[in-house]
Amino acid sequence: MTTIREVAKLAGVSVATVSRTLNNSGYVSESTRKRVEKAVKELNFYPNEVARSLFQKKSKLIGLLLPDITNPFFPAIAKGVEDGVNQRGYSLLLGNVEDDAEKESDYLKIFEQNNIAGVISAVQGSAAKLNNMPLVLLDRVNSHQEYAVHSDDYAGGKLAAQAVVERNPEKVVIMVGPKSVAGSAMRLAGSEKVLQESLVPYEVFQTASFQLNLAEETAERFFEQHPDVDSVIASNDVYALAVMKEAIKRGMNIPEDLQIIGYDDMPFSRMMYPGLSTIAQPAYQIGYQGAELLCNILEKGYAHENHIQLPVTLKLRESLRKKDLDE
Amino acid sequence: MTTIREVAKLAGVSVATVSRTLNNSGYVSESTRKRVEKAVKELNFYPNEVARSLFQKKSKLIGLLLPDITNPFFPAIAKGVEDGVNQRGYSLLLGNVEDDAEKESDYLKIFEQNNIAGVISAVQGSAAKLNNMPLVLLDRVNSHQEYAVHSDDYAGGKLAAQAVVERNPEKVVIMVGPKSVAGSAMRLAGSEKVLQESLVPYEVFQTASFQLNLAEETAERFFEQHPDVDSVIASNDVYALAVMKEAIKRGMNIPEDLQIIGYDDMPFSRMMYPGLSTIAQPAYQIGYQGAELLCNILEKGYAHENHIQLPVTLKLRESLRKKDLDE
DNA sequence: TTGAAAGCGATACCAG
DNA sequence: CTGGTATCGCTTTCAA
Numbered sequence: 001m002t003t004i005r006e007v008a009k010l011a012g013v014s015v016a017t018v019s020r021t022l023n024n025s026g027y028v029s030e031s032t033r034k035r036v037e038k039a040v041k042e043l044n045f046y047p048n049e050v051a052r053s054l055f056q057k058k059s060k061l062i063g064l065l066l067p068d069i070t071n072p073f074f075p076a077i078a079k080g081v082e083d084g085v086n087q088r089g090y091s092l093l094l095g096n097v098e099d100d101a102e103k104e105s106d107y108l109k110i111f112e113q114n115n116i117a118g119v120i121s122a123v124q125g126s127a128a129k130l131n132n133m134p135l136v137l138l139d140r141v142n143s144h145q146e147y148a149v150h151s152d153d154y155a156g157g158k159l160a161a162q163a164v165v166e167r168n169p170e171k172v173v174i175m176v177g178p179k180s181v182a183g184s185a186m187r188l189a190g191s192e193k194v195l196q197e198s199l200v201p202y203e204v205f206q207t208a209s210f211q212l213n214l215a216e217e218t219a220e221r222f223f224e225q226h227p228d229v230d231s232v233i234a235s236n237d238v239y240a241l242a243v244m245k246e247a248i249k250r251g252m253n254i255p256e257d258l259q260i261i262g263y264d265d266m267p268f269s270r271m272m273y274p275g276l277s278t279i280a281q282p283a284y285q286i287g288y289q290g291a292e293l294l295c296n297i298l299e300k301g302y303a304h305e306n307h308i309q310l311p312v313t314l315k316l317r318e319s320l321r322k323k324d325l326d327e
Numbered sequence: 328m329t330t331i332r333e334v335a336k337l338a339g340v341s342v343a344t345v346s347r348t349l350n351n352s353g354y355v356s357e358s359t360r361k362r363v364e365k366a367v368k369e370l371n372f373y374p375n376e377v378a379r380s381l382f383q384k385k386s387k388l389i390g391l392l393l394p395d396i397t398n399p400f401f402p403a404i405a406k407g408v409e410d411g412v413n414q415r416g417y418s419l420l421l422g423n424v425e426d427d428a429e430k431e432s433d434y435l436k437i438f439e440q441n442n443i444a445g446v447i448s449a450v451q452g453s454a455a456k457l458n459n460m461p462l463v464l465l466d467r468v469n470s471h472q473e474y475a476v477h478s479d480d481y482a483g484g485k486l487a488a489q490a491v492v493e494r495n496p497e498k499v500v501i502m503v504g505p506k507s508v509a510g511s512a513m514r515l516a517g518s519e520k521v522l523q524e525s526l527v528p529y530e531v532f533q534t535a536s537f538q539l540n541l542a543e544e545t546a547e548r549f550f551e552q553h554p555d556v557d558s559v560i561a562s563n564d565v566y567a568l569a570v571m572k573e574a575i576k577r578g579m580n581i582p583e584d585l586q587i588i589g590y591d592d593m594p595f596s597r598m599m600y601p602g603l604s605t606i607a608q609p610a611y612q613i614g615y616q617g618a619e620l621l622c623n624i625l626e627k628g629y630a631h632e633n634h635i636q637l638p639v640t641l642k643l644r645e646s647l648r649k650k651d652l653d654e
Numbered sequence: 655t656t657g658a659a660a661g662c663g664a665t666a667c668c669a670g
Numbered sequence: 671c672t673g674g675t676a677t678c679g680c681t682t683t684c685a686a
Binding site: 001046047048049050051053054057059061064069070072074075076078079082091092093094095096107109110112113114115131212215216241242244245248267268271272273274275 | 328373374375376377378380381384386388391396397399401402403405406409418419420421422423434436437439440441442539542543568569571572575594595598599600601602
């Protein structure tokens with residue numbers, strides 16, 4: 001590893017001067033700047049970020065907390081975050097915490113130990129625990145005190161229910177995500193409002209988690225408890241898929257016997273058959289804008305808008321029946 | 328942030344002693360060790376990894392290079408890697424490089440600047456560029472000089488072709504992944520061997536990339552070039568899915584008109600309908616064992632086996648027809 | 655068994 | 671404009 005010292009020696013200047021040219025800070029005469037740059041190139045020098053970070057008490061690393069990297073919604077977010085932070089010269093420390101509070105605080109500690117510049121988190125409740133590291137929440141929002149990028153869950157819940165209501169539902173069941181997830185409650189509220197106003201009866205099925213590996217057994221339980229369901233509003237696309245698969249296994253036709261709408265629009269939802277109707281969240285955008293928000297906070301110390309809300313959209317595919325009018 | 332100095336002061340010892348107790352290095356009397364530990368607890372102290380890393384010229388971070396985080400196969404690997412390195416006290420710096428050589432070397436540079444302990448890479452050719460950072464390759468292997476964990480691509484290719492051959496293929500097309508990916512060639516070789524020995528005619532369709540976002544247009548091109556195909560051996564599950572979807576769009580029945588087998592067995596392949604037959608690679612295991620291999624190298628400086636090969640298995644689902652015998 | 659002190663590689667203050 | 675130097679927090683000789 002070549003250090004600033006060797007550059008200084010080669011250029012015939014002090015390390016202070018090299019540092020100044022590197023960072024465009026303070027005065028450097030044109031001629032010495034040239035000499036330094038030449039030496040830098042010649043030695044193929046680039047500064048050690050660890051040393052920088054030690055002095056500055058702040059690294060160019062950002063911690064990314066994800067609840068479940070195997071749910072394709074989160075890699076989509078992660079990609080947005082990555083592109084966003086890269087653009088501003090940061091890199092990501094990955095923390096996949098799996099709804100495990102202990103793992104989460106372990107990571108938060110590791111982040112601190114590494115002089116992380118800030119945290120972007122898509123997991124619930126990663127709020128108080130961090131000792132004043134700047135934080136941006138994605139998708140899952142707690143209070144209005146914090147910086148967050150999220151989509152309009154209430155509108156999403158309404159949209160989903162609306163789509164079902166327009167399609168001759170007999171027996172509707174809403175699958176609700178874990179209570180601990182703020183967005184779930186908002187979606188449920190939105191859906192319930194529409195169903196109640198339309199006088200469509202419905203039931204609620206609570207899922208314990210959003211974890212991918214629980215989706216299949218949850219789908220089984222779902223049909224045991226609601227054997228006569230004909231329309232489901234699922235908590236996310238993964239669970240919608242599991243329900244669809246289980247329904248087909250039970251000999252039901254989709255969408256004739258069972259229609260279903262998901263949430264998220266993960267990349268695969270449009271690639272399956274029947275195509276999964278869903279409420280699309282702009283996952284990449286959520287990630288990207290979250291990254292920008294955090295970087296602005298890091299650079300300017302604040303941001304004007306602390307809540308960025310992104311729109312959701314209805315994606316109609318084959319898993320919903322035709323509208324009444326169309327029949 | 329509380330430092331080792333404050334701990335030393337509170338315990339009434341020198342920082343050297345604190346450091347020694349923290350690391351179990353050198354002599355520390357039982358009584359002072361107690362005092363130090365008490366102080367550590369009282370101040371809730373944990374060492375700054377950046378300072379450590381600066382001195383040791385080696386951090387507790389491992390760089391993870393992935394070709395496409397939106398392909399569910401890689402998050403599955405990533406999860407294995409994460410669990411593996413966490414177990415040994417390391418964390419991950421994420422680099423999603425998207426088949427982009429420049430992005431890859433950017434990340435390699437960032438890794439160096441951060442005194443990374445080692446690199447785990449699932450992208451092709453991340454070999455020479457790194458200045459003697461320990462490297463473990465996943466899934467995609469170059470030469471036999473390097474440390475790598477991968478599955479048996481040749482056997483996988485054979486298995487896939489075998490499954491098709493036994494099921495009355497009329498016109499077989501093999502989709503081959505990018506030439507730059509070593510595994511692709513092995514799989515192709517395996518498949519060709521079986522097809523040739525069975526005297527089943529076939530054609531080869533070359534895909535330019537494994538990227539998720541190109542899957543759909545590739546599927547369209549595929550059918551334009553091979554309108555009469557009835558059996559496809561796809562390069563991976565994502566592309567198999569895209570082909571399935573496109574086939575259904577074109578009014579073909581699966582598996583009657585078109586049967587298909589994928590590769591990878593990503594978590595979703597079993598969740599769709601029809602279920603995708605595929606060659607399963609143990610993604611999580613590949614990641615986990617790769618992590619262990621790297622950690623062993625880091626701690627002991629070497630490892631006995633530099634190539635770990637994991638078995639692949641055939642997963643039969645609805646996307647393949649019944650065997651001839653069964654009909 | 656313990657402590658003083660010299661770094662690790664970079665930054666930034668203060669003189670000159 | 672430039673250079674000397676203290677400093678960031680921790681580890682590790684080397685003496686005591």
